[in-house]
Amino acid sequence: MTLSAAAEPGADDGPVGRAGSAGGAGGAGEGGGERPGARLAQVDALRGFALLGILLVNIGFQASAYHGVGLAEPGFDSPLDGAVRWFVALFFESKFFLLFSFLFGYSFTLQLASAERDGVRFAPRFLRRLTGLFVLGVLHAVLLFSGDILTTYALLGLILFAARRVRPRAAVRTAVILLTVTASLYLLLAAGVFLMGGADVPDAGAAAEAERATQALRGGPGSVIGQHLAELSEFVFALIFLQAPASLAAFFLGLAAGRARALGDLARHRATLVRLQWAGFTVGLLGAGVYAWGNLADAGDAFQILAIGIDLLTAPLLSAAYGATVLRLTQGRFGRRTVALLGPVGSMTLTGYLTQSLVCALLFTGYGAGLVGRVPPAGVLAIALALFAAQVVASRWWLRRYRSGPVEWALRAWTTLSVPPLRREAQDGRPGRGAWTRPGGCG
Structure with missing residues (x-):
């Protein structure tokens, strides 16, 4: 079963953390450098965009048991149906979990800096955070969506913690x-399958298994x-042999970028962002085309495995191009609008991710409408x-009244073993409706 974009959207306890930047439409440091304790609003916008990509992929697995075994749902074979499948596979599958993985690694460096600044021990807090993510992931996988990756991120986070002193x-x-x-x-596996003749016909048992799963999900x-x-x-x-290595690689890339505080002074890295766009929208998009063909064109097992291998090398380029595009938008003419649109939902992505699974479970399984x-x-x-x-509207409404999302608040409470403030207060002590870009930060 292909798991192409389930991701851990809450690398920290909701907001991207403290360490942001001064000035700029999205809080990016147009004047250069980062101001400790400030927010990285442009990273919140990037998280929000990534959350959209995660939803567009994950909902396919929740809406169809056939999708999970690599088959098209019977009865939905119109040109429009095929175009939508190609659109999602080409532009979204296997791309957006890499963005969240990168931001996990980046946020890790912010958490380290925050602990040093506040004079607290980092290890106990971070290990409690990982434990909290693991528990949330288990509940999420069992109750809502088996394609959860929170548990994987929690385990990979131990490797990131062990490598926290590695140089960029x-x-x-x-x-x-x-x-x-x-x-x-x-x-190599693709070559072996090809030389052995491969299984170039669809697995008849897969369709039967998908139908059985469909009936079970409607129960x-x-x-x-x-x-x-x-x-x-x-x-x-799928997680162990595909997503875990790719996610860990993105962790390390995020760690390197965090060490350099690369997202805090985007103007200084404009040339790099442009190069990432060129590489991603050429080589990365070509690799995505191979991946989509291998998964949708019934080209045989050998080619499908080959497509996955190519995608592992090229998907990070396309993911980087997406990220570079969003980050450049936050610094351009429409920067404030981009941040205002995507920032709120991006600053409470853990709540948003779990809410997406809850809504989809109510729509597609026997918990509710049973539309799978x-x-x-x-x-x-x-x-x-x-x-x-x-979610965009609800997140903006929520963060005008509260400092962080409810799940982020609960995770932070567990992480710090304290009861952090949730509701905003105006300067005169009355309940406030402050701008979403100034929540309490994550430690």
């Missing part, structure tokens, strides 16, 4: 080695949970866009 160049080299070795293994809560538990082994395989397998791809895409639009 060594971190980049480690990331390149991880991606290259993993991709090489897929390329009651016990049936839904049972199906989630049955799917975990397949998702775990009954909505065409175009309808699924429309639902995703409507849900994200509602």
Whole structure:
């Protein structure tokens, strides 16, 4: 089963953390440098954009059990249905979890700096944070969506913690080695399958399994949970051999960028952002085309494995191009609008990610409407866009009244073993409606 974009959207306890930057439309340091304790609003905007990509991919797995085994849902074979599948596979699948992974690594450096600034021990706090993420991930996987990656991020976070003193160049080299070795293994496997004749016909048993899963997901809560538990082994395989190495590589790239505070002074790195756009929208997009063809064109097992290997090498480029584009938008003519649109939902992504799974569970499983397998791809895409639009509005409303999202607040309380303030207060002591860009920060 392909798990292409489930991601851990809350690398910190909601807001990207303290260490942001001075000035700029999105808080980016147009004047250069970062001011300790300030917010990185442009990173919140990037998180918000990534959350949209996560939703557009994950909802496909929740709306169709056939999607999870690499088959098209029976009855939805119109040109529009095919176009939507190609659109999501080409531009979104396997791209957006890398953005969150990168931001996890980046935020890790902010958390380190915050602990040093506040004079607190970092290790106990960070390990409690990882424990909290792991527990949330287990509950999420069992109750709502078996494609959870919070648990994986919590475990990979231990490696990041152990490597916290690595130098930026060594971190980049480690990331390149991880991606290259993993991709090489897929390329070798593809060659082996090809030489052995491969299985170039669809697995008849996959369709039967998908139909059985569909009926189970339409059942009651016990049936839904049972199906989630049955799917975990397949998702775990995809996580260990595909997403975990790629996520860890992105962790290290984020760690290197965080050490350099690269996102705090975007004007200084404009040339790098442009180069990332050129590389991503050429080489990265070509690799995405190979990936989409391998997954949708029934080209045979060998080619599908080959496509995954190529995607491991090129998806980071396209992800970087997306990120560079959003970051440049936050610094340009429409910077304030971009931050105002994406920033609020991006500053409470853990709440947003879990809410997406909850809403989709209520729509597509027996928890609620039981629409799994009954909505065409175009309808699924429309639902995703409507849900994200509602999250944008709700997040803005919430953060005018509260300092952080509810799940972020709970995770921070566990992390710090304290009861952090939640509701905003105006300067005169009355309940306030302050701008969302000034929440209490994450420690």
